[in-house]
Amino acid sequence: MTTKSKAKARRRLVLDVINHAALAIVAVAFLFPFFWMVSNAVRSNAEVMAIPVRILPKVFEWGNFVAAWTRLPFGRFFLNSAIIAVCVTAITVVVSCLSGYAFARLKFKGRETLLLGYIGTLMVPPLMLIIPLFLIINRLGMVNTFPGVILPISFGTFGAFLMRQFFLSIPMELEEAARIDGASRLRILIGIIVPLSMPAIGLLSLFTFMGQWNNFLWPLIVMTGADNATLPVGLTMFQTQQGTQWNYLMAGATLSMLPGIFLAIILQKLIYNSIALNAGMGGR
Numbered sequence: 001m002t003t004k005s006k007a008k009a010r011r012r013l014v015l016d017v018i019n020h021a022a023l024a025i026v027a028v029a030f031l032f033p034f035f036w037m038v039s040n041a042v043r044s045n046a047e048v049m050a051i052p053v054r055i056l057p058k059v060f061e062w063g064n065f066v067a068a069w070t071r072l073p074f075g076r077f078f079l080n081s082a083i084i085a086v087c088v089t090a091i092t093v094v095v096s097c098l099s100g101y102a103f104a105r106l107k108f109k110g111r112e113t114l115l116l117g118y119i120g121t122l123m124v125p126p127l128m129l130i131i132p133l134f135l136i137i138n139r140l141g142m143v144n145t146f147p148g149v150i151l152p153i154s155f156g157t158f159g160a161f162l163m164r165q166f167f168l169s170i171p172m173e174l175e176e177a178a179r180i181d182g183a184s185r186l187r188i189l190i191g192i193i194v195p196l197s198m199p200a201i202g203l204l205s206l207f208t209f210m211g212q213w214n215n216f217l218w219p220l221i222v223m224t225g226a227d228n229a230t231l232p233v234g235l236t237m238f239q240t241q242q243g244t245q246w247n248y249l250m251a252g253a254t255l256s257m258l259p260g261i262f263l264a265i266i267l268q269k270l271i272y273n274s275i276a277l278n279a280g281m282g283g284r
Contacts (some may be wrong), residue, residue, distance in 0.1 A: 034257075037250050037253055037254060038250070038254055039055065039056060039057065040246060040247060040250040041064055041065070041247060041250035041251040041253070041254045042057055042060045042061050042062060042064060042247075042251075043057030043058075043059070043060070043061055043064075043247060044057075044059070044061055044247060045245055045246055045247045045248075047059075048246045048247050048250075049246070061247065064247050064248060064250075064251040065251045065254070065255060067248055067251070068238075068248040068249075068251040068252040068255065069252075069255065071248065072226070072234060072237055072238070072252075073226055073227070073234075074234065074252065074255070076226070076227060076229075077229055077230060077231045077233075077234035078231060078256075078259075080219075080223075080228060080229065080230045080231075081212075081213055081230040081231040081232075081256075082259070083146060084146065084149055084150055084212055084215075084219065084230060085208075085209050085212040085213045086209070087146070087150045087154070088150050088153055088154050088208060088209075088212045089205050089208045089209045089212065091150070091151075091154035091155075092154050092155075092156060092159050092204070092208045093159070093201055093204060093205055093208070095154065095155055095159070095160070096156075096159030096160045096162065096163045096204060097163055097189065097193075097194060097197070097201070098189075099160040099163075099164075100159075100160045100161070100162070100163025100164040100166075100167055101163070101164075101167055101185075101189050101193060103115050103118075103160065103164045104163075104164045104167035104168050105167065105175070105185075106185075115164075118157055118160065118161075119157060119161055121157045122157050122158065122161075127217075130217070130218070130221065133152045134221055134222070136152070137151075137152060137222065143222060144222065144223055144224050144225075144228060145222075148222050149218060149219055149222045149223060152218075153212070153215075153218060159204050159208065162200055162203070162204055163197065163200055163201075163204065166197050166199075166200035167193060167197065170193060170196055170197070174192055174196075175188050175192065175193070178191075178192055202267045203267075205267060206263060206264060206267045209260070209263060210260050210263075210264075213231070213256075213259065213260055214232060214260075215230070215232065216230075216232040216233060219232070219233055220232075220233050231252075231256045232256075234252075235249055235252050235253060235256070238252065
């Protein structure tokens with residue numbers, strides 16, 4: 001190896017070390033809030049408020065997780081959040097696939113104008129829709145019901161736009177071949193387009209589920225009572241007139257993260273497998 005090659009390899013090694021060090025620093029910065037939440041979840045409330053602050057607790061109070069689960073109807077909170085998040089995700093994926101396919105493949109008069117107006121709704125702040133939506137569901141008698149929470153937030157624009165952009169990347173020849181064989185539009189969508197679009201569907205499902213799992217304002221407005229509370233709303237019940245039970249609050253927040261973590265792991269494998277499948281088909 002020449003001197004020039006050695007110098008080039010040395011510079012590459014130095015750059016790799018710097019890049020990995022920078023990535024490690026960023027990772028630590030992002031993960032520290034989660035570490036701090038778990039650290040406060042396994043200590044007493046007095047130690048949470050103690051000064052000076054300790055990174056690790058003196059005594060690990062693992063019973064805080066059991067106490068957080070039993071002091072409030074946490075199982076009911078989990079069930080309510082799961083019903084809302086799963087239903088909203090399912091409706092959003094179905095509606096987004098149908099509307100995205102219509103905007104990507106169907107040709108009809110005014111399509112581009114309708115698409116522009118559809119995308120324009122993304123610029124409307126969600127908080128501006130809270131009062132009109134509540135007045136509508138109140139008039140329909142859907143306050144304090146699951147449909148009242150689920151339906152108004154299941155027909156967003158982002159999912160339709162995401163699926164449309166992904167559908168446009170799928171070769172038109174596949175659909176034309178299916179049309180020659182006599183397949184209907186719906187059969188093509190279900191049998192060809194959707195299986196090839198699993199990466200986008202996985203991302204949309206993950207974003208939608210996590211968004212609704214952590215949704216606080218809309219369920220707080222529509223639902224009343226502890227039996228109908230979701231996890232974000234239920235966690236606020238640890239804040240009382242006598243003070244905030246921070247250790248139980250952090251323990252409950254830690255428990256509420258577990259479904260999202262498991263879903264992210266599952267969908268990550270799905271996305272990777274789908275990308276590999278699409279790459280293999282493109283290479284044939």
